[in-house]
Amino acid sequence: MSAAVSRHISVLGREAVEFLAPRAGGIYVDATFGAGGYSRRILAVAGARVIGIDRDRTAIAEAFDLVEQAEGRLTLVQDRFSQLDEVCASQNAPQVDGIVMDIGVSSMQFDRAERGFSFRQDGPLDMRMGQEGASAADVVAVASEKDLANIIYIFGEERHSRAVARAIVRARQEKPILTTKVLADIVASVVHTRPNDIHPATRTFQALRIFVNEELDELQSALHASERTLKPGGRLVVVTFHSLEDRIVKNFLNARASRGSGSRHMPDVERTAPSFEILTKRPVVADESEIAANPRARSAKLRAAERTANASHDADTSFDWPTLRTVMKGGRA
Structure with missing residues (x-):
C-alpha cells in the first residue's frame, strides 16, 4: 500500500x-x-x-x-x-x-505540491482533479476581472473578491501567474487577516478549485x-x-x-x-x-x-453560477 x-x-x-x-x-x-x-x-x-x-x-x-x-x-x-x-x-x-x-x-491531492491545490507548498497553479482541460493558471490568465470577482465571491464566499480580482489582473499584466505561491502572495497583498484566522488565500484557492473542476x-x-x-x-x-x-x-x-x-x-x-x-x-x-x-x-x-419505488423527477440542470466554458470563451476584459 x-x-x-x-x-x-x-x-x-x-x-x-x-x-x-x-x-x-x-x-x-x-x-x-x-x-x-x-x-x-x-x-x-x-x-x-x-x-x-x-x-x-x-x-x-x-x-x-x-x-x-x-x-x-x-x-x-x-x-x-x-x-x-x-x-x-x-x-x-x-x-x-x-x-x-x-x-x-482529497488529502492526497492537497499533499502533492505538483498538483497545485495548496498554497502551503509552492507548485504549478494547476488544481485539475482529472489532469485535463483548463487549469487554474489558465483561468487566472484568461478570465475577465468581472468573471474572476464572481468566481471568487460565489465559490469562495470571499467578501474581498473585487479587490482580489483587481490585484490578479494587475499582476498578470506584469507577468503570468503560474505558481501557487505567486497567487497566494497576490491575494495576501489585498486580503488581511488576524492572527489565528485562515490564510488570506484560502477562499480564493477554494473558489478556483471548485470552478476549475466544475x-x-x-x-x-x-x-x-x-x-x-x-x-x-x-x-x-x-x-x-x-x-x-x-x-x-x-x-x-x-x-x-x-x-x-x-x-x-x-x-x-x-x-x-x-x-x-x-x-x-x-x-x-x-x-x-x-x-x-x-x-x-x-x-x-x-x-x-x-x-422509494416512485419514478425519478425531471432533472433540473440549469446553473446559477459562472461556468468554465463561458468564462474561458469570454476571455479577458
Missing part, C-alpha cells in the same frame, strides 16, 4: 457506511473513490460488491492492491461521478443498492444520476465540505422527498410522488475526536436518503 493511500482517512467514514447499510450480495457505488476509504468499509461486508469511480487517474493507479485484495468484488473506473449512471450500466449494474460520495478534493455542476448532475440508478430501498449518502455543496444536496433531497403543494389547477393524480425518503433530518457532523484527528472534518456535513 502506498504512503499516500495509507495516511488518507475518509471523513465521517463510519457514519457514511452505517447509513449506506451494505449487505452481502449488494452492489454499491463509491462515486468519489479517492483512496478508497468508503470502499474498504463496504468490502468488509462479505459478498458486497463495489464500483469505484474517480476522475483522477492517480487514485485509480494507486488502488490496484485493493482491487487484488477484493478478489473480483471491486471494479475501478476513471470517470466523472456525474456519469455514475452510465458507468454502472457499463458494468452490468444499471440499478444499485447504494451510492456514497465525498465532495471535494464541482457544483458535477454534484448536481451526480444527484440526478443517483436518483435514476438506485433501486427502491437503495441508499444515497453524501458528505460535503462547503455550504454551497450542502445547500445543493439539501435542496435536492427536500424537493425529491416532497409530494408537492398541489393546487386547484393540478389534481392529486398529477403531483410528482416522492422519489426519496430523507434519513437525516439534520446533517450529521463529525465529533470532537474526529476533528482533532482530522481538521478537514470540521466543515463536513453528511446527508442520507432512501430511494
Whole structure:
C-alpha cells in the first residue's frame, strides 16, 4: 500500500457506511473513490460488491492492491461521478443498492505540491482533479476581472473578491501567474487577516478549485444520476465540505422527498410522488475526536436518503453560477 493511500482517512467514514447499510450480495457505488476509504468499509461486508469511480487517474493507479485484495468484488473506473449512471450500466449494474460520495478534493491531492491545490507548498497553479482541460493558471490568465470577482465571491464566499480580482489582473499584466505561491502572495497583498484566522488565500484557492473542476455542476448532475440508478430501498449518502455543496444536496433531497403543494389547477393524480425518503433530518457532523484527528472534518456535513419505488423527477440542470466554458470563451476584459 502506498504512503499516500495509507495516511488518507475518509471523513465521517463510519457514519457514511452505517447509513449506506451494505449487505452481502449488494452492489454499491463509491462515486468519489479517492483512496478508497468508503470502499474498504463496504468490502468488509462479505459478498458486497463495489464500483469505484474517480476522475483522477492517480487514485485509480494507486488502488490496484485493493482491487487484488477484493478478489473480483471491486471494479475501478476513471470517470466523472456525474456519469455514475452510465458507468454502472457499463458494468452490468444499471440499478444499485447504494451510492456514497465525498465532495471535494482529497488529502492526497492537497499533499502533492505538483498538483497545485495548496498554497502551503509552492507548485504549478494547476488544481485539475482529472489532469485535463483548463487549469487554474489558465483561468487566472484568461478570465475577465468581472468573471474572476464572481468566481471568487460565489465559490469562495470571499467578501474581498473585487479587490482580489483587481490585484490578479494587475499582476498578470506584469507577468503570468503560474505558481501557487505567486497567487497566494497576490491575494495576501489585498486580503488581511488576524492572527489565528485562515490564510488570506484560502477562499480564493477554494473558489478556483471548485470552478476549475466544475464541482457544483458535477454534484448536481451526480444527484440526478443517483436518483435514476438506485433501486427502491437503495441508499444515497453524501458528505460535503462547503455550504454551497450542502445547500445543493439539501435542496435536492427536500424537493425529491416532497409530494408537492398541489393546487386547484393540478389534481392529486398529477403531483410528482416522492422519489426519496430523507434519513437525516439534520446533517450529521463529525465529533470532537474526529476533528482533532482530522481538521478537514470540521466543515463536513453528511446527508442520507432512501430511494422509494416512485419514478425519478425531471432533472433540473440549469446553473446559477459562472461556468468554465463561458468564462474561458469570454476571455479577458
